[in-house]
Amino acid sequence: MHLRNRFKDTINRVLKQPKLTTGSTFYEAYSSEAANIAGWFDFTKEELDISKKLIEQNRGYLNIKKVAWFIPDFNNVFWGGIYTIFRFAAHLKEKNSVQNCFVIIGNVQKEKIVKSMGNAFPVLKDEKICILGSESEIHRMGEFDATICTLWTTAYHSLKFNKTKRKFYFIQDFEPLFYPAGSIYGQTDATYKFGFYGIANTMTLKDIYEKQYNGKAEYFTPCVNTYIFHPEPTTNLDRPFTVFFYARPGHPRNGFELGIAALKKLKNRMRNKVKIITAGANWSPHELGLEGVVENLGLLSYEETAELYRTCDVGLVMMFTRHPSYIPLELMASGCLVVTNLNPANTWLLHDRTNCLLSHASASSLCDTIEEGLTDAEQRKKLTANALITVRKYTDWDVEFGPIYSFMCDPDSMPKKIKIES
Numbered sequence: 002m003h004l005r006n007r008f009k010d011t012i013n014r015v016l017k018q019p020k021l022t023t024g025s026t027f028y029e030a031y032s033s034e035a036a037n038i039a040g041w042f043d044f045t046k047e048e049l050d051i052s053k054k055l056i057e058q059n060r061g062y063l064n065i066k067k068v069a070w071f072i073p074d075f076n077n078v079f080w081g082g083i084y085t086i087f088r089f090a091a092h093l094k095e096k097n098s099v100q101n102c103f104v105i106i107g108n109v110q111k112e113k114i115v116k117s118m119g120n121a122f123p124v125l126k127d128e129k130i131c132i133l134g135s136e137s138e139i140h141r142m143g144e145f146d147a148t149i150c151t152l153w154t155t156a157y158h159s160l161k162f163n164k165t166k167r168k169f170y171f172i173q174d175f176e177p178l179f180y181p182a183g184s185i186y187g188q189t190d191a192t193y194k195f196g197f198y199g200i201a202n203t204m205t206l207k208d209i210y211e212k213q214y215n216g217k218a219e220y221f222t223p224c225v226n227t228y229i230f231h232p233e234p235t236t237n238l239d240r241p242f243t244v245f246f247y248a249r250p251g252h253p254r255n256g257f258e259l260g261i262a263a264l265k266k267l268k269n270r271m272r273n274k275v276k277i278i279t280a281g282a283n284w285s286p287h288e289l290g291l292e293g294v295v296e297n298l299g300l301l302s303y304e305e306t307a308e309l310y311r312t313c314d315v316g317l318v319m320m321f322t323r324h325p326s327y328i329p330l331e332l333m334a335s336g337c338l339v340v341t342n343l344n345p346a347n348t349w350l351l352h353d354r355t356n357c358l359l360s361h362a363s364a365s366s367l368c369d370t371i372e373e374g375l376t377d378a379e380q381r382k383k384l385t386a387n388a389l390i391t392v393r394k395y396t397d398w399d400v401e402f403g404p405i406y407s408f409m410c411d412p413d414s415m416p417k418k419i420k421i422e423s
Contacts, residue, residue: 035184042157042188052160052168053196059166062411065146067100068093069165071133071155074107078117079303081327082173085202085223086151089171091122092402099406102129102145106155136161147409149200152176156192169409170197172206172218175323175346179254198412200405205323205346219408221401225330225392229307232336232389241276242375245313245337247328248279248297250289255281256319256342256362261291263367264317268294270372280309310335314381315374317341317367325350329357330395333388338374338381340367354380356388 070090075083093099105114111132119126133139139162147167150159153176159168170192177189193210199218201207207220246264250257264277276296279286283299286292301309310316316332316339323346329339330350339357341347353359360370374381395401 031181031183038185038188042154044157044160044191048161049195051163055163055166056168056196056198060413062414063146063166065097065099065167065406065409067102067145067147069102069104069142069145069148069162071104071106071148071150071158071162073152073155074105074109077300078121082151084121085173086171087118087122087125088398089200089402089405090128091124092399093406094124094128096399096403097406100128101125102131102142104131104133104139104142104158106133106158108132108134133158150192150197153189153192156195156197159197160192160195167409168195168197169200170195170210170216171200171202172210173202173324174254175206175209178322198409200409203324204349209323217412219405219412221405222395223325223327223330224395224398224401225327225334226303227334227392227396229303230310230331230334231307232334232385233311241274242271242315243313244275244277244371244375245309245316245332246277246279246295247281247316247318247326248284248295249282250284251282254320254322256321259362259364259367260317260319261289261295262364263371265291265294266364266368267371270368271375275375278309278313280306306331307335310337313337315340315371317371320344320347321362322346330392333357333385334392336385336389338385339388340371340374342367350391354384356384356391358384 070086072083072086078084078087090101090103094101109132111130114130115126131142136158139158142162142164144164146165147169148159148162148165149169149171150156151171156170177186180186180189193214193216197216199207199210199216201210201218201220202223204220204222207218210216210218244264244267246260247255248257248260249255267275268277277294278298279295280298280301284297286295286297298309310332314337316328316337318326318328318332318339318341320326320341321344325344325347329341332339333356339351341351341357341359342362343359351357351359358370358374360367
């Protein structure tokens with residue numbers, strides 16, 4: 002099992018134990034897992050120096066045609082981060098004739114990966130896939146023009162693979178914040194100092210990589226598929242207000258506990274006037290004492306998700322790291338009013354009382370903000386109309402990905418992108 006899932010499962014088990022009130026049980030579990038991870042992911046100064054020297058020796062223009070991707074194991078090709086990885090690989094194949102090799106790290110069924118990837122992106126159906134069971138196996142791989150790691154754990158494999166001329170880090174969030182300040186945070190933070198060139202999902206992450214870690218990066222802005230996510234006229238007004246919550250227990254950055262506390266207050270206040278639906282993970286409202294408060298739909302397909310969003314008046318999504326996720330874009334494109342927490346990293350997209358409603362991170366503040374979004378129909382109409390205008394800027398992946406290949410071929414000569422505020 003992939004370490005992130007192991008860590009998540011460990012924490013999930015701990016969260017159900019009453020002794021968590023003391024805090025000791027949680028940190029005992031964390032300490033045990035951190036001790037394992039400290040042994041699994043390691044590097045020497047010599048390994049770091051060799052990798053940095055290789056990158057330095059290959060500066061200047063490089064015609065990149067063979068790329069090895071280091072990817073963690075995954076269950077669903079349509080999940081946001083994985084989907085973006087394969088989408089960019091497909092772009093490189095179609096637009097730049099790049100040959101991709103996907104090195105999947107973990108215990109997965111190759112046939113399942115080949116089928117799901119080919120169904121989602123037919124242009125990739127004949128690309129090479131390697132399953133990497135151990136770190137030592139990387140030395141049996143062939144030579145490549147470039148490697149791209151995609152999660153902090155995969156950066157350790159990329160560091161030690163030197164049959165390449167250039168190394169990139171596909172950065173889709175500030176991953177140290179996935180963990181408490183401590184050993185795992187430190188091991189994640191260390192990967193941003195490996196000296197790889199960065200390919201950042203949003204300008205915020207590019208700025209962090211360059212200003213905080215002295216890296217060199219280019220960025221793209223995430224897009225939304227408006228053929229799938231689009232609004233529909235409301236025909237049935239004789240119904241309760243409907244609130245959606247992106248609810249993922251075990252993913253701290255999504256603020257599950259705070260969101261649920263706010264929604265319990267909202268349900269107690271509005272009762273039968275509001276219906277609350279959650280999705281994003283499989284969990285039981287009954288086990289958490291939430292029967293009659295929320296209905297959890299679990300994991301949905303792309304199409305099912307879009308259909309759900311079109312039926313909702315307000316969508317609550319929480320994000321406490323440095324990336325907004327794709328959910329706000331999809332909600333906005335579907336005509337659903339976004340309510341989320343104040344997060345300075347996401348102000349390039351989310352503008353309070355212009356295209357969404359932002360709230361302080363407290364249960365009462367979130368409850369008040371959601372209720373305002375539901376009951377003030379004129380304001381909701383204005384904000385969702387503005388949100389549709391906003392998302393029109395973020396619909397063309399080829400436009401966003403276009404400059405990245407030029408950056409990959411010659412990172413040090415690329416002019417900086419000019420930020421244009423929404």
